[in-house]
Amino acid sequence: MxxxxxxxxxxxxxxxxxxxxxxxxxxxxxxEDANRRYNELEEQLKQTQQAYRDTQRKKEGxxxxxxxxxxxxxxxxxxxxxxxxxxxxxxxxxxxxNLEIQKLSAQIQNVNRQISxxxxxxxxxxxEIDQTTDxxxxxxxxxxxxxxxxxxxxxxxxxxxxxxxxxTELFARLVESDRLLIESLDxxxxxLSNLNQSLEKDKEEIVSAENQxxxxxxxxxxxxxxxKESMAQLSVKQKEIQTNWSRTLESMKxxxxxxxxxxxxxxxxxxxxxxxxxxxxxxxxxxxxxxxxRTRTTTTQTPSVAVTTGEGATAGTKAPTTxxxxxxxSSDSKKMGYPLEQKASITSYFGPRKNPFGAGSNYxxxxxxxxxxxxxxxxxxxxxxxxxxxxxxGYGTYVLIDHxxxxxxxxxxGSSVLVNSGAKVVKGQRIMLSGSSGRSTGPHLHxxxxxxxxxxxxxxxxxxxxxL
Numbered sequence: 001m002x003x004x005x006x007x008x009x010x011x012x013x014x015x016x017x018x019x020x021x022x023x024x025x026x027x028x029x030x031x032e033d034a035n036r037r038y039n040e041l042e043e044q045l046k047q048t049q050q051a052y053r054d055t056q057r058k059k060e061g062x063x064x065x066x067x068x069x070x071x072x073x074x075x076x077x078x079x080x081x082x083x084x085x086x087x088x089x090x091x092x093x094x095x096x097x098n099l100e101i102q103k104l105s106a107q108i109q110n111v112n113r114q115i116s117x118x119x120x121x122x123x124x125x126x127x128e129i130d131q132t133t134d135x136x137x138x139x140x141x142x143x144x145x146x147x148x149x150x151x152x153x154x155x156x157x158x159x160x161x162x163x164x165x166x167x168t169e170l171f172a173r174l175v176e177s178d179r180l181l182i183e184s185l186d187x188x189x190x191x192l193s194n195l196n197q198s199l200e201k202d203k204e205e206i207v208s209a210e211n212q213x214x215x216x217x218x219x220x221x222x223x224x225x226x227x228k229e230s231m232a233q234l235s236v237k238q239k240e241i242q243t244n245w246s247r248t249l250e251s252m253k254x255x256x257x258x259x260x261x262x263x264x265x266x267x268x269x270x271x272x273x274x275x276x277x278x279x280x281x282x283x284x285x286x287x288x289x290x291x292x293x294r295t296r297t298t299t300t301q302t303p304s305v306a307v308t309t310g311e312g313a314t315a316g317t318k319a320p321t322t323x324x325x326x327x328x329x330s331s332d333s334k335k336m337g338y339p340l341e342q343k344a345s346i347t348s349y350f351g352p353r354k355n356p357f358g359a360g361s362n363y364x365x366x367x368x369x370x371x372x373x374x375x376x377x378x379x380x381x382x383x384x385x386x387x388x389x390x391x392x393x394g395y396g397t398y399v400l401i402d403h404x405x406x407x408x409x410x411x412x413x414g415s416s417v418l419v420n421s422g423a424k425v426v427k428g429q430r431i432m433l434s435g436s437s438g439r440s441t442g443p444h445l446h447x448x449x450x451x452x453x454x455x456x457x458x459x460x461x462x463x464x465x466x467x468l
Contacts, residue, residue: 037276045269045393052262059255065248073241076234083230090223097220104213111206115199122195129188135181263358270439271362273394280387336380336403336467337427339411339447344369347444350462356441365460366410366448373443375434377411379425380447380468388417388431395446396438399431406452413440 348356348368355362383403390397395412399419402408415435425431436443449463461467 041269041273041276042393045266045273048262048266048269052259052266055255055258055262059252059259062248062252062255066245066252069241069245069248073245076237076241080234083234086230087227090227093223094220097216101213101216104209104216108206108209108213111202111209115202115206118195118199118202122192122199125188125192125195129185129192132181132185132188260358264360266439267355267357267362270394336409336449336463337378338468339377339380339409339445340369340371341376341378344371344445346370350460350464357439366412366446367463369445369447371434371443371445373415373433373435375443375445376430377414377432377434377445379427379429379431380409381407381427383409383425385419385421385423385425385431388419388421388423390417390437392437394438396440397432397435398438398446401425401431406456406458408450408458410446410448410450412446412448413438413444 346367347370348364350364350367352361353364377399379401381401381403383401385399386402386408387398387400389395389399395410397414397417398410398412399414399417400408400410411432413434413436414432415437416433417431418433419425419429419431434443434445447463448460449467450458450460453459
């Protein structure tokens with residue numbers, strides 16, 4: 001009998017211990033799955049953010065290339081203006097050169113005509129000089145043959161006055177003829193000399209004009225060649241810049257598409273991570289609640305132990321006692337306090353909103369308060385800190401408080417936490433300093449309220465719907 005009582009008591013104790021200290025395997029599996037999922041999402045987010053940074057660097061490189069191309073294009077436009085002006089100037093010079101060539105051609109024609117006339121006159125003068133020289137030579141020979149005759153001899157042999165006058169006139173005519181002949185010869189010789197000088201000058205002028213014409217033509221060809229080369233180089237450069245410009249624009253369009261896709265992916269991962277963080281916190285709180293519930297509701301039993309006397313009668317029986325505690329998970333009112341020591345404006349409300357990180361819209365699970373860096377954040381009610389985490393993605397640095405009854409509040413995007421996980425806090429206690437950590441566009445406080453829905457799943461509700 002004693003052995004049976006001891007066995008029964010042992011079984012009861014084992015049953016009680018198995019209830020009190022058992023941890024549901026399902027809860028452990030949920031936590032493991034949630035942590036694994038969170039780690040996977042964190043790795044995906046890192047890869048996505050790295051890809052986004054790489055894309056942005058490439059885009060910055062393309063933008064820098066576009067700036068260089070723009071500067072090069074501007075410089076090319078300036079060169080084009082200069083070349084256009086040069087072209088106009090060259091066209092003007094070409095016109096002037098053509099006019100000069102026409103003038104030189106006309107001058108050459110005139111000089112050639114003058115040379116032809118002078119050549120003819122020279123030939124004529126040479127004939128006349130030869131004739132005059134022959135005549136003068138004949139006179140000189142005649143005088144020589146006649147010997148020396150004086151004026152006295154001429155007048156002594158005169159028979160009459162009339163004969164004297166005739167001889168005097170003839171002699172004067174002869175002398176005048178010789179004189180004129182000599183003068184004519186001098187004039188012809190001088191004219192021939194002048195013609196020779198003129199011809200030499202004309203020849204020099206024609207050579208100079210021909211040289212000028214040749215130089216003008218050479219300059220014209222050089223200017224035309226230079227202009228064609230400059231315009232050809234400009235055309236090639238324009239095509240090159242246009243090709244590079246189009247290629248860079250296409251690259252930037254592709255990078256913009258990649259950036260938009262990566263932003264969408266980042267937003268999705270962040271949303272999933274936020275949900276995973278909440279799920280982990282819910283599992284932790286749920287496990288804590290179950291354990292506390294079991295502790296409070298488990299009936300502590302002391303089995304009856306029969307103490308027998310020598311007569312075999314029972315001397316006394318210790319009656320079983322039962323201790324039961326009911327959890328106080330509900331508050332008199334759902335209204336909470338304000339999460340800041342001073343009022344602040346709300347910059348983003350609960351519910352659908354324009355996506356602050358890109359195109360489209362998203363669902364905001366809390367409200368955002370406009371505060372500066374390092375502003376104290378306070379607990380809106382008494383409770384237990386479930387999570388006090390310093391982070392750089394998703395919620396960033398945040399605090400999650402369990403107020404009991406399935407009510408949680410979350411304070412996100414802080415710069416530092418002032419409490420630890422597991423700490424008991426009271427309403428109005430400082431728990432965090434505001435910041436811009438995680439997925440944030442600037443310093444602010446993201447405040448969130450979560451309660452269980454009809455299915456017992458923790459969901460975000462509008463804090464302004466009676467909670468503030």
